[in-house]
Each structure stands twice: as structure tokens, then as C-alpha cells.
Amino acid sequence: MNILSISVLAVVTVIICVMLKPKNAEISVMLGISCSVIILIGVLTxxxxxxxxxxxxxxxxxxxxxxxxxxxxxxxxxxxxxxxxxxxxxxxxxxxxxxxxxxxxxxxxxxxxxxxxxxxxxxxxxxxx
Missing domain, CATH: 1.20.1280 (Monooxygenase)
Known part of the structure; x- marks a missing residue:
């Protein structure tokens, strides 16, 4: 996973989280944590x-x-x-x-x-x- 992929994934996730937060804050938090774990696993390779x-x-x-x-x-x-x-x-x-x-x-x-x-x-x- 390169830095461009990581950055795009993070920015898209943040946008989705911001859109979800007013209506479903729990899902927004879980999505953010899930994205963080995916990035961490990608970097650990x-x-x-x-x-x-x-x-x-x-x-x-x-x-x-x-x-x-x-x-x-x-x-x-x-x-x-x-x-x-x-x-x-x-x-x-x-x-x-x-x-x-x-x-x-x-x-x-x-x-x-x-x-x-x-x-x-x-x-x-x-x-x-």
C-alpha cells in the first residue's frame, strides 16, 4: 500500500464519516476505526x-x-x-x-x-x- 492509496482511503473515509456523524455517530466512529486498521495492516506488509x-x-x-x-x-x-x-x-x-x-x-x-x-x-x- 503506497502513500497515495493510504491518503485517498483516509480522505474518502473522513468525508463519509463527516456525512454519517449527524445521523449515526456510532457507525461513523466504527468506519473511522476500520479504515485505520486497514491502513495499519497495509503498512505492516x-x-x-x-x-x-x-x-x-x-x-x-x-x-x-x-x-x-x-x-x-x-x-x-x-x-x-x-x-x-x-x-x-x-x-x-x-x-x-x-x-x-x-x-x-x-x-x-x-x-x-x-x-x-x-x-x-x-x-x-x-x-x-
Whole structure:
């Protein structure tokens, strides 16, 4: 799915949702969420190309795979969180969106803890402690 297809699908869906909202708000919300899921699934088909490129970069750079795993997990958490937050906002649930956003931030922090630990160890070893 390319950006043109995604954009056209999104704009057409928004127009339909705006037309439906005064008479049937529930259907309008469901249509918006359904379109978002379709776009997300379409974009996720590109993940294999991303993984292949990252594997090539890892092989040529000598970067530890552990750091790349942390990076990819964090990116995944951010993307899923952003999708959920926007869906909650579109459905009119700002407080739920804020809670999901906070949970995503906490999960990224927890995921990156081993990286923080390694950085601290490196700094301490360079400082002579």
C-alpha cells in the first residue's frame, strides 16, 4: 500500500464519516476505526523490507544485536501506542488516550532499561570507577 492509496482511503473515509456523524455517530466512529486498521495492516506488509535492511546494517556495522532489539521493540511500542491513542481520541475518549500514552512511555522506558544500564557502566568505566 503506497502513500497515495493510504491518503485517498483516509480522505474518502473522513468525508463519509463527516456525512454519517449527524445521523449515526456510532457507525461513523466504527468506519473511522476500520479504515485505520486497514491502513495499519497495509503498512505492516512493509515490515519485512525494514527488517532486511536493518539486518544488512547490523551485519556491516558490528553493532550488538541486543541494542537493535531494544530499538526495534521501542519503535514497535511507540507505533502501537500512537495508533491506540489516536483511535481513542477519535472516539472521544481523551482520558483513555492519555492513559494509553502514559503506558506506552512507561513500556519504552522499561524496555530500554538494559541499555541505560550499559551506558552507565560504560561511563563509570571511562571515569575510572
Amino acid at each position: 512493509q515490515v519485512s523490507a525494514i527488517v532486511t535492511t536493518i539486518n544488512q546494517i547490523i551485519a556491516s556495522s558490528g553493532i550488538s544485536i541486543d541494542y537493535i532489539v531494544i530499538l526495534l521493540k521501542s519503535i514497535g511500542i511507540c507505533l502501537v501506542t500512537e495508533f491506540a491513542v489516536n483511535t481513542c481520541k477519535d472516539s472521544g475518549s481523551q482520558s483513555l488516550a492519555s492513559n494509553v500514552s502514559l503506558a506506552g512511555k512507561i513500556m519504552v522506558t522499561v524496555t530500554a532499561l538494559p541499555l541505560y544500564s550499559d551506558i552507565l557502566k560504560t561511563v563509570l568505566s571511562l571515569a575510572g570507577n
